[in-house]
Amino acid sequence: MGGTGERIKLFKIVCDRVPQDLSSPSGTPDPALSSQCACATPWLPGNRPAAIPAGGEALTWPSSCLREWLKDLCEKNKWSHKNSPIIWRELLDRGGEGLLLGGYNEFLEYAQLYHGVTSSMTTELMKIIAQENLETHIEKELEEEARKDLINPLQVWITSASVPACYNLIPILTSGEVFGMHTEISLNLFDNKEAEENLRSVVAETQDLVAPLLQSISICTRVEDAFRQAHVVIILDDSTDQEVYTLEGCIRSRLPLCRLYGYLIEKNAHNSVRVIVGGKTFVNLKTVLLMRYAPNLAHNIVAVALGVEGQAKAVLARKLRTTPSCIKNVIIWGNISGNNYIDLRKAKVYRYESAIWGPPNYSRPVLSLIFDSEWVNRQYVATLRKLTATGKQFRPILAAHSIATTLKYWYHGSPPGEIVSLGVLSEGQFGIPEGIVFSMPVKFENGTWIVLTDLTDIEISEQIMTRMTSDLIQEKLIALGDLVSFQPYQSETDLAKGYEKTTLPTTYNNQENQRVSDAVDFLDPIPQTISEKPHSQELINDSGDKTVEERQIN
Numbered sequence: 001m002g003g004t005g006e007r008i009k010l011f012k013i014v015c016d017r018v019p020q021d022l023s024s025p026s027g028t029p030d031p032a033l034s035s036q037c038a039c040a041t042p043w044l045p046g047n048r049p050a051a052i053p054a055g056g057e058a059l060t061w062p063s064s065c066l067r068e069w070l071k072d073l074c075e076k077n078k079w080s081h082k083n084s085p086i087i088w089r090e091l092l093d094r095g096g097e098g099l100l101l102g103g104y105n106e107f108l109e110y111a112q113l114y115h116g117v118t119s120s121m122t123t124e125l126m127k128i129i130a131q132e133n134l135e136t137h138i139e140k141e142l143e144e145e146a147r148k149d150l151i152n153p154l155q156v157w158i159t160s161a162s163v164p165a166c167y168n169l170i171p172i173l174t175s176g177e178v179f180g181m182h183t184e185i186s187l188n189l190f191d192n193k194e195a196e197e198n199l200r201s202v203v204a205e206t207q208d209l210v211a212p213l214l215q216s217i218s219i220c221t222r223v224e225d226a227f228r229q230a231h232v233v234i235i236l237d238d239s240t241d242q243e244v245y246t247l248e249g250c251i252r253s254r255l256p257l258c259r260l261y262g263y264l265i266e267k268n269a270h271n272s273v274r275v276i277v278g279g280k281t282f283v284n285l286k287t288v289l290l291m292r293y294a295p296n297l298a299h300n301i302v303a304v305a306l307g308v309e310g311q312a313k314a315v316l317a318r319k320l321r322t323t324p325s326c327i328k329n330v331i332i333w334g335n336i337s338g339n340n341y342i343d344l345r346k347a348k349v350y351r352y353e354s355a356i357w358g359p360p361n362y363s364r365p366v367l368s369l370i371f372d373s374e375w376v377n378r379q380y381v382a383t384l385r386k387l388t389a390t391g392k393q394f395r396p397i398l399a400a401h402s403i404a405t406t407l408k409y410w411y412h413g414s415p416p417g418e419i420v421s422l423g424v425l426s427e428g429q430f431g432i433p434e435g436i437v438f439s440m441p442v443k444f445e446n447g448t449w450i451v452l453t454d455l456t457d458i459e460i461s462e463q464i465m466t467r468m469t470s471d472l473i474q475e476k477l478i479a480l481g482d483l484v485s486f487q488p489y490q491s492e493t494d495l496a497k498g499y500e501k502t503t504l505p506t507t508y509n510n511q512e513n514q515r516v517s518d519a520v521d522f523l524d525p526i527p528q529t530i531s532e533k534p535h536s537q538e539l540i541n542d543s544g545d546k547t548v549e550e551r552q553i554n
Contacts, residue, residue: 153184153215155229155270159261160236161189161219162198165278168400169234170202174211178408187217190226223260230269234403235261235277235286247486251478254282255289262293274410275301277423278403283337284423284437285475291425291437302410302449303423305332305439306402311387312342315380316349320369326350327366332421332439333460334468340439341468342384344376345457346419409444422449429453431465436472 074081077088079100087107088100101110111117156173158166170187172178179185187206189199199219206217220226227233265275275297277287283303291298309332310324317324327349333341348363356364370376406422414420422442426432429451430440441452470489477483 153186154179154231155188156185156232157188157190157227157230158234158236159190161191162195163236164396165236165399167202168396169403170206171209172400172404174209174214176213178404179411184213184215186215188220190220193221196221226264227268230273233265233269233273233275235275237279248478251475254286255479258286258289259293262290266294266296273297273300276304276403276406278304278399281337284335284472285479287423287437288476289479298425303336303437304402304406305336305421305423306405307398308332308336308340309421310398310402312384315383316366320349322349322352329419331419331441334439335471336423336439339468339471341464343458414444419452420444433469433473436469436476
């Protein structure tokens with residue numbers, strides 16, 4: 001800008017138009033004019049000013065920068081001028097002090113008096129120029145972001161990084177399969193101080209991979225440094241060191257760590273960070289608590305449901321004697337790590353060897369191929385319920401693959417026409433109460449997820465919906481201190497049949513009364529000892545009237 005010694009052609013700065021607006025009577029630019037004056041462009045509402053030096057390259061500034069520059073310039077030269085443009089006469093070739101001319105009108109008077117140059121530029125034209133300046137600035141910002149993406153790696157943070165799931169996840173993330181073959185990543189392993197030695201072993205082994213896309217891998221054990229500039233945050237199993245003897249205590253123990261993580265993510269992470277939550281227990285609860293304490297990022301926080309979905313497909317594939325990858329569109333509703341609902345009404349199988357055969361894109365409804373309704377409604381449900389109850393839906397290999405696949409879809413889109421299950425914040429879709437995280441059918445496209453509210457014939461009965469949502473609502477209320485005790489849902493049918501009132505079962509992996517963790521201190525990661533089991537796991541068949549509602553009592 002002016003005062004720096006650069007020559008600036010004024011007509012290029014102000015209008016970037018045909019020279020006749022600020023030219024000599026002959027129609028050619030007046031070199032005397034362009035070498036004697038310097039200015040900032042008109043500062044209009046929404047305008048981010050630009051100046052164009054003799055070389056022709058646009059220089060764009062945010063309005064805040066121009067204000068500061070204008071103030072400093074006037075203080076330096078002892079001028080009194082508060083608006084843009086500011087124009088002064090300065091013999092750049094010969095040096096000398098600048099002579100303030102004033103604003104745009106004053107400059108036009110000067111140009112007409114000393115150079116015989118007039119301008120017919122109107123306010124409307126100036127506004128058009130301002131809009132062009134803004135568009136130029138936006139284009140340059142986008143180009144700069146694209147350039148930074150090529151230089152700066154994607155910052156990926158993994159919490160509780162000493163757990164086995166992380167060990168299995170790292171090779172997938174560094175392979176290029178998830179974020180793309182041209183995206184470099186930087187891994188940040190976050191855990192407590194006691195896990196540091198184990199993390200160093202993981203770092204050493206990861207470096208031995210010599211992964212071309214891994215720019216760096218580091219360890220973080222300081223809470224205040226967590227999630228710095230994170231683009232992706234992966235929440236794995238957490239641990240606590242607080243004694244927990246009841247279900248309610250176990251639920252409440254999740255709050256401190258989620259509150260801490262939510263605060264740190266919103267404070268330290270990139271404003272477009274994507275947070276993905278996994279784990280064996282209380283996955284939906286942890287997700288909704290993170291949303292509560294990172295409200296500006298709520299839409300970018302999701303819970304992984306592909307582990308349950310994958311197991312549901314695998315059990316079906318064994319029954320049909322096909323491969324799990326051939327089965328699509330199995331929908332998981334409800335609590336990912338608890339009382340969920342397996343919906344096969346949209347499920348299809350591709351490349352199935354039977355009397356009817358077709359091309360690779362030919363599919364058949366899964367339920368039309370399983371003639372044993374007793375197996376579908378009882379054994380199938382019981383098998384999946386057992387897997388969820390023991391936490392086997394989050395075994396290391398399956399957990400890593402589920403997280404990686406969800407991230408891959410998030411960045412590159414899910415397969416066209418395929419239904420994906422994902423835990424997201426309910427906004428009342430499908431009759432689900434608002435404000436809880438609920439697994440439901442979605443698709444990924446253009447870097448985001450979209451709930452498939454246009455699906456037909458997937459209505460869920462009020463009784464089944466109430467059974468699933470009751471757990472999630474109560475968990476949230478207990479965690480926040482708005483409810484004292486958990487009351488398992490019982491339908492009128494249950495009561496009529498004389499079902500015994502039970503509490504949500506819990507299981508101790510090692511021994512009774514074993515210590516579980518307190519999240520805020522984040523010091524002593526003892527393995528998780530209380531596992532959540534579902535009230536029931538239900539399945540809808542193609543007719544919608546054959547359901548099994550089984551309760552598991554510990």
